[in-house]
Amino acid sequence: GQTRKRNVNDVLETLKNDDTEGARNILVRVDFNVPMDADFKITDDSRIRGAIPTIDTILKSGNNAILMSHMGRPKKVQSGEDADGSQRKALSLIHVLPRLTELTKADVRFVDDCIGDKVAAAVAELPKTGGSVLVLENLRFRKDEESNADSFASGLASIADAYINDAFGTAHRAHASVSGVPALLPKEKCGVGCLVASEVAYLDFSGLAEGEKVAASKYSVIWYGT
Template structure:
């Protein structure tokens, strides 16, 4: 990964600092109901203030598509940000054209209105990028979760001001580098979820990067079909069977071991507490639905984790939201967490369902790094450049 500047390289005293963060948090009746993203960026904002800067916070909320939508204002987030920051936060009432007239002194913290209220934001419009740049002396990006978007506040302004990675961005980039770019081998990837079609680029990139690839979730059913197994009424993309075969061939050429289920937990209906049985993949009933990998498959996955020094995880192994189809995901997550705690494994996970699954298993805090970035994390796994990260790179 190319070098990038961090807050350690910045002289912030007396400077006006634009800091792009992700405050796209759930709000109900004007109250933030999950402050995880605020908690992640608070250390960066606090450090900027403690170093004597005037802080101007940039963020988006929802998708107003370049129009002012009062229900998508960041105003309700200001109070939560103030609480977690432990510092007075002023919410900017002014519209974007009046923003350059804002009076922000060292020690002040101002939260600007939703950047996506401006029609130029998502277009990465040069005029809006220049307007943003006029607000500050230094730009700090602490929003990895928005780094896959080439918007004015995530990419455009970074080319107009001295630019640095915030602490959350720095931690994310270092974790990703440790996971796939300079990992301790062997490296294992666990990829689950419902559809192969949403993860074609991901699988194609991973088979070239990792030593072993575990495929679980409903997407595994498409690969089982490619191997000639019947999957009953299970969710599968039958039109992608040839694609699945191609991925298996690519993995073989790259000397990447693919670990597919050898048994599955099968029910006749998908509901909590439904009667279910373990079947080998060569004996799935015609009226059965595979809802989790079976115990023999779970044993193989645990053994593969034991052989690895680095783990990258995206997607659950089964329908973990509904018991008893969470068993394999919970077992694998707890085993990976135990090895991480023992110092035997570097474990990096990301994606909405993955974070939820690790929380369900009670081990999210035991992994080396858990990314809440969603789309940006997935695009990084796919090997795609992230505009918001690339803009921070130090020219050689």
């Protein structure tokens, strides 16, 4: 049988047993790649709602949640061709804050970078009593995310007391936030979130499809149950 993945509760229990006092900062890879209208209002919040059980679990344990995600494909930002800043504005994760605040009913903060001094300062200001959420800027604004650069993964890992992956849709990617960060932290302080755990529970079957992108409308899917 498949070895059970450590989940967010396992990781929080591990943290409870060490000697560190005060709230811990749990770095969570979420998938907030949500659709928005021309006024940057979210038109489908299902991905945000999917992350709430994990976020709530962390906050209720007396810790802080640092959320990181990508949004879209900001190629102009990466290449320095976004001269007027329009792509950076359109794909900023700052747009998820209003809905995230409504859903968590928590203190939700934002920092407009992923690593570096500005991020370190924002993390240092998180309350020692826990209960706050810090959203990092779009990971893909830096090309080092997709190339899984060691320096970028190290920068992310440096702000984390533990790591949780709750982004099932990107769990297969060899990106810094997915595979680079957990490789730099103790394995007992890494695990999966509630959404990923529930998705994995349904993987008692497998299928094989060929092609770069698979559209449900073009393929008949045959399920082989076990």
